Amino acid sequence: MIGSDYTLELCNVFHSGQVEPGNFFQRLTGGVKTGIILKDVSMLTHSGEVTAILGSKGSGKRALLDVIARRVPCKGHILLEGVPLEEEQFRNTCALVRHSTRLLPGLSVQQTLALSLTKISGYLKSSKVKQVMADLALSQVAHKCVTNLTKSEYRRLVIGVQLIRDPIILLLDEPTWDLDPLNTYLVISILSNAAKKYGTAIILTMEKPRSDVFPFLDRVVYLCLGDVVYAGPTRNLLDYFGSIGFPCPQLENPLMYYLCLSTVDRRSRERFIESNHQIAALVEKFKLEGQGIMQGNMTEHSRIINPNKIQMNYGKPSGMRIIWMLYLRILVSIFNLKKNGLKQMSMRLFSLPIYFLILWVFYNEAQDFQRAFITKSGLIFNAMVGTYFISIMNTICLYGPYRTRYYQEAQEGLYSGASLLLSWNLVSLPFSFITTFISAAIIYPILGDISETLDYIYFALVLWSCYIFAEQQAIAIMMFVKNGLIAAIVNIYITCIYIMLASGVLRSYKGFEEWLYYLTYTTHTRYASVFIHRSVFRQPTFNILPYSNSENCTTITSLIQTSSSMNANSNSNCRYASGKAFLTERFTSKNFGGDIYQAGDFNPEFNLGISFAFSLGIMIFNKFLYLIPLPGYITDKFRE
Structure with a gap:
């Protein structure tokens, strides 16, 4: 004492160190100019x-x-x-x-x-x-x-x-x-x-x-x-x-x-x-x-000198108390009527539902004709992409101040990145759960029967896993990248890659080379997209849909087998005999055979579980990632 x-x-x-600023490559290779700073x-x-x-x-x-x-x-x-x-x-x-x-x-x-x-x-x-x-x-x-x-x-x-x-x-x-x-x-x-x-x-x-x-x-x-x-x-x-x-x-x-x-x-x-x-x-x-x-x-x-001075307050609080205080910080900064609090509350709760409301305006008039296969697949695609991108946008805008404060307080030895992420997730998960379920309720009547409550819950859960995954991905990138715009660009670029690769909407799996097809198994998007598409297109509604009010496709199966019975124009109009045919074309490999609903890749419990496994996995990965000691020239820029 x-x-x-x-x-x-x-x-x-005596102290020696860097005497002139260097670029990233020089710092990485140790090529910066050093000298005696204190003599x-x-x-x-x-x-x-x-x-x-x-x-x-x-x-x-x-x-x-x-x-x-x-x-x-x-x-x-x-x-x-x-x-x-x-x-x-x-x-x-x-x-x-x-x-x-x-x-x-x-x-x-x-x-x-x-x-x-x-x-x-x-x-x-x-x-x-x-x-x-x-x-x-x-x-x-x-x-x-x-x-x-x-x-x-x-x-x-x-x-x-x-x-x-x-x-x-x-x-x-x-x-x-x-x-x-x-x-x-x-x-x-x-x-x-x-x-x-x-x-x-x-x-x-x-x-x-x-x-x-x-x-x-x-x-x-x-x-x-x-x-x-x-x-x-x-x-x-x-x-x-x-x-x-x-x-x-x-x-x-x-x-x-x-x-x-x-x-x-x-x-x-x-x-x-x-x-x-x-x-x-x-x-x-x-x-x-x-x-x-x-x-x-x-x-x-x-x-x-103050003879009555007793040094009691300083030092490191217990781990649980630190997490509790960090949790309270985030909650207090959200639940207030100040400008920053209203901004956080609106972004967390209303940005995703507003986007889904816009989707509802564009897709609400869609009818159950042949083009519904493409239209509703496009709605699924836009719902997933919007969930990914809005989650990234919210995280980039809201997480930055907590990250900067963490890098400053971590240098004092107060807490680790794992404590910050745990407190952040305790606040963020309920908000993301509420906003995705509200958003899903807006567009689900377009995709399926609203009376099927369980199907709606599954649909909302998959969107929630998309939100969590994108949020955690942004947090991981923001560990290294200080500038919010650059971090957003990097996140969006990475997200676009696995959306184009594995969504099954922009390009059918049948068109992939074998190595690209197997690469889709490493993405969260594959499992989320397959789950939602199967849930939507397995419904009886998508069996033998007409092309229009004046042209039906009741004999599509025989017409496909006997192309001479109908001209080429009519064949192209009635492309899909059922939702199963659509799923087979979009989400199976070239050598696929058998019943699509019995295939392991289309097992709903499996795809839902893997979707959340990706989200939980990246959350755990971030906990360890934020424990890795970074070079001083990276952490210093977050403190300045």
Whole structure:
């Protein structure tokens, strides 16, 4: 257990990594340019202090946060109370807030904090939520949706999500980026108060510090290309630089003045060389004289410690509690009257029925003539294709924010992808069940006898399996592809392939080469399509249908065998003697023989079972897929 007064110390830390961005191929093959990012960095901070890491772009500020968070390898020592700080200990007791953190868009401020993953619950958590909102000046926007917050309110909420878990060390990457001066002052002052109130060591990076935040910074670290120019208390900053010949001019912002002094001047070759020599001299000077300055005065430090601090909230909750909280997050984001909630509800419940209603408008007038074989087969095809594509569209639009939040929280070690998918499926399956059964009820009267309730249930179940399969396929693709449009294109392309191959509508199985025919057995579409077609065309309605009101096909069997009894025109009009003939042509191989209804490929229980086996199989596959560790250059893009 870490006490209320603790020290974080970095001793002679070196870190090497990628220094220039590379393309996908270079990252895959390890051909990116690497180099030393942090060079012999030493610093010290105490509980209750705010430490600012200052430096221009590329100075190594973010890399230093990653090193402290134990997310990248390094050489040297990172000590918490004299004991090496390991990654697991950091995850259990500390926190890192990225500049680009994304919160779930459908939640309010209070809901976001209340549904954060903490050990405490009930009254204790409710009290903690109110306390954190008051400390971060968020009480007045407690019921405001996160998508409607200002930049300052959003940043404070992101900080609150971590602060509610009571970390002993809180790392912040550019918390004031792109904020106006007033909100910059507000955020830094709030962080300073929180550090002293909770006894938390706060370390933040800043690229352009203002003079009015100077009083709130207890320590400052200046970095230049990975070297430390100064690391110590801000109260010693002016004296130190004045003693080595760089006094701060009057009316100048000392933080910004010494930041410029620690930045390479690239305006000309001469200035570049001169500033490089000057910075190298400053680095060497601090190595010789900075050890005593870095320690600071412990007497003044001791007055800011909160002796009553007990670190109870941080750490990883139990697995079942995590799944329950993730489940509640999704439900709360759906069942609300905010814009995002209405969007999710309408897409989940109404998009598929609206599409099926459009199908009903076009197919409702279809009559039971010979062309009904093609017409109703086309309706089946459109129903399946629409179910696949709308499921993909809904998943692409709705799953993205949860995926991004997962990649951010998974880096904190809170939960795995399997937990996210389990909670997602617990919410998604009932919605997809309701919407597919409603949709099936719209068009089933066109395809079969509505009084046959069992047949309708089977029809709806097969469509449900199509919806689940397409949804899980989209989730699998979205593990690797961040851009929603690209993910949709990839999913639709894959879906089009197995629809064209195995639906039996666009092309008869009899026209396939043998290897293509057997390839259809590997697709979900084959079993769903065969099941629905058999259910529809096995009905007596499709026996010897007339061509029109004035031309029947009662003698079609003999006419087919004796082509001389009827001209070629009439033969083509009366093509199918029954639904069995249609099914035989569309869904059997070239060498098929025997009774189609007795064939194993047309067994309804078998096809229904295999359809759901595909859907269940891809759900289980995704659980394992999301447990696979991905390269950093893939997961990082989801967090940014």
